[in-house]
Amino acid sequence: MKERIALIGPGRLGQAVGALLQQAGYPITAIVGRDQQRTRDAAQFIGASLMATTDLTRCNRAEVILCCVGDDQLAPLADALVDTLADSLAPTLIHFSGRHRADILRPADPRAAHWRVLSLHPLQTFASGEQGLNSLPGSFCAIEGHDDLFPLGAKLALELGCQPFRLRSEDKERYxxxxxxxxxxxxxxxxxxxxxxxxxxxxxxxxxxxxxxxxxxxxxxxxxxxxxxxxxxxxxxxxxxxxxxxxxxxxxxxxxxxxxxxxxxxxxxxxxxxxxxxxxxxxxxxxxxxxxxxxxx
Ligand SMILES: NC(=O)c1ccc[n+]([C@@H]2O[C@H](COP(=O)([O-])OP(=O)(O)OC[C@H]3O[C@@H](n4cnc5c(N)ncnc54)[C@H](OP(=O)(O)O)[C@@H]3O)[C@@H](O)[C@H]2O)c1
Structure with a gap:
């Protein structure tokens, strides 16, 4: 089963991850950026140019939301998603930060209590989407978050060509x-x-x-x-x-x-x-x- 995906933050990592998942056949329902032209260019690189938008509410049809913004933007982004995802049954939110634990994506708001959150951290460096696209396959990818979500994280990591491994939340910063x-x-x-x-x-x-x-x-x-x-x-x-x-x-x-x-x-x-x-x-x-x-x- 290929989950419907929305991607927020089509920068260096987001473009590489988006392009690889698009090539793997995942339906991309929205690519959300801050600037219309930059988002359009990134969506074209990913191969889903019609999905470019600056409207966060377009994420509400996705089953999995990839949060590819910078580390400091993750918590504010999660807060901003509370209204958008109010009617979603069990949205899964994934971020790619090496530093933060998955639960940075779970706001204190009770409407977010049922969100499923996960972090995937590819041990690779992305100077551009193009370079990331070529470097990701063959890398290792740390998966941290609730045990129930490990199979989904491992499946997505494998689709990116990465070797998944599990990481305990309390070890994330030292890792x-x-x-x-x-x-x-x-x-x-x-x-x-x-x-x-x-x-x-x-x-x-x-x-x-x-x-x-x-x-x-x-x-x-x-x-x-x-x-x-x-x-x-x-x-x-x-x-x-x-x-x-x-x-x-x-x-x-x-x-x-x-x-x-x-x-x-x-x-x-x-x-x-x-x-x-x-x-x-x-x-x-x-x-x-x-x-x-x-x-x-
Ligand atoms: N680059 C790496 O080597 C690397 C490696 C492993 C993990 N990571 C992780 O990947 C994540 C992204 O890093 P990156 O290097 O790809 O960063 P980046 O190139 O700066 O990309 C961030 C993207 O997020 C967009 N953005 C920021 N705030 C937003 C918002 N509120 N709504 C929508 N879009 C927003 C930015 O748009 P603008 O164009 O408007 O700024 C940009 O497209 C980070 O968590 C980082 O730790 C990165």
């Missing part, structure tokens, strides 16, 4: 913190490395280019071998003088980068120790060295 570490923080780490590298090159514009292969290999090795085996470099080798050299140079030329380096060096030291590839006495010496610089920074 999202982990997802941010694996995507956003990796980007920040690379930015730190390229900025420092640029200062050392005759042609600073080459920083990203020269670091790209080593960055890609480190990521691939980490995924293929696991962190304990993939780790290389002076810390796991116990080359303490090399680390001392880094710290002296950073303290002299880039003191603002020292706390970042020291924190990651300490985390790397612990990983190296755990992997049993760094001898405990060298780990202790390294800890003392890092401590000396930490007290100065």
């Amino acid at each position: 999202h913190a982990a997802a941010c570490m694996a995507s956003n923080f990796v980007t920040t780490l690379f930015h730190q490395a390229t900025t420092l590298m640029a200062e050392t090159l005759e042609d600073p514009a080459m920083a990203t280019t020269v670091l790209a292969p080593i960055f890609q290999t480190a990521a691939t090795n980490t995924l293929n071998l696991g962190p304990h085996k993939a780790l290389t470099g002076p810390i796991v080798r116990g080359d303490i003088d090399t680390i001392r050299g880094h710290l002296n140079q950073l303290a002299e030329h880039n003191p603002e980068r020292l706390p970042f380096y020291l924190e990651l060096a300490e985390q790397t030291r612990q990983l190296a120790l755990e992997s049993e590839r760094l001898a405990p006495e060298q780990a202790t010496q390294l800890k003392e060295l890092l401590g000396t610089f930490a007290s100065k920074s």
Whole structure:
């Protein structure tokens, strides 16, 4: 059975999800945006141009309402839907935020007490509808909300080409913190490395280019071998003088980068120790060295 779907918020994620479900044969009864022209363009991308509207009440014929607005707009949107869905028997509302629990879609109003709410979070990044459309298949998708709705969430995730898995509501924020570490923080780490590298090159514009292969290999090795085996470099080798050299140079030329380096060096030291590839006495010496610089920074 393919439920009738309304989609609110046809942005980056909404366009990708809408297009994939439309291709899978789900009837789309409304695509609701804030701006008529942007909504029309998005609906055309999804393949349901006649369903474009800025009128929220057009959602009332849908069995499943996909709320694809930004995180901060979810609660106000749910409030705004109370009147629209007053006559609906058991509407199912789904959002896609990694941060919020499903129940952000259930307003305190007693008329919303029977709403069925669910969150689906694809572990993927969407810079545009087009890119999302291509990247979603093969991704994983966390499903959180009432157990009775898990089969529906799993079915929709599979239609998007994603592998569904269940997430407990109380773990949602920590789950999202982990997802941010694996995507956003990796980007920040690379930015730190390229900025420092640029200062050392005759042609600073080459920083990203020269670091790209080593960055890609480190990521691939980490995924293929696991962190304990993939780790290389002076810390796991116990080359303490090399680390001392880094710290002296950073303290002299880039003191603002020292706390970042020291924190990651300490985390790397612990990983190296755990992997049993760094001898405990060298780990202790390294800890003392890092401590000396930490007290100065
Ligand atoms: N992008 C990602 O990488 C990603 C990944 C996983 C999950 N998500 C989740 O997906 C959701 C959407 O994110 P996004 O990146 O797709 O955001 P986005 O590109 O900013 O899209 C949000 C859309 O919602 C529309 N909108 C906002 N308020 C509205 C309202 N009251 N009524 C109707 N339409 C409204 C916006 O219209 P305007 O054009 O008028 O602004 C826009 O089309 C978020 O919960 C986010 O956490 C995103």
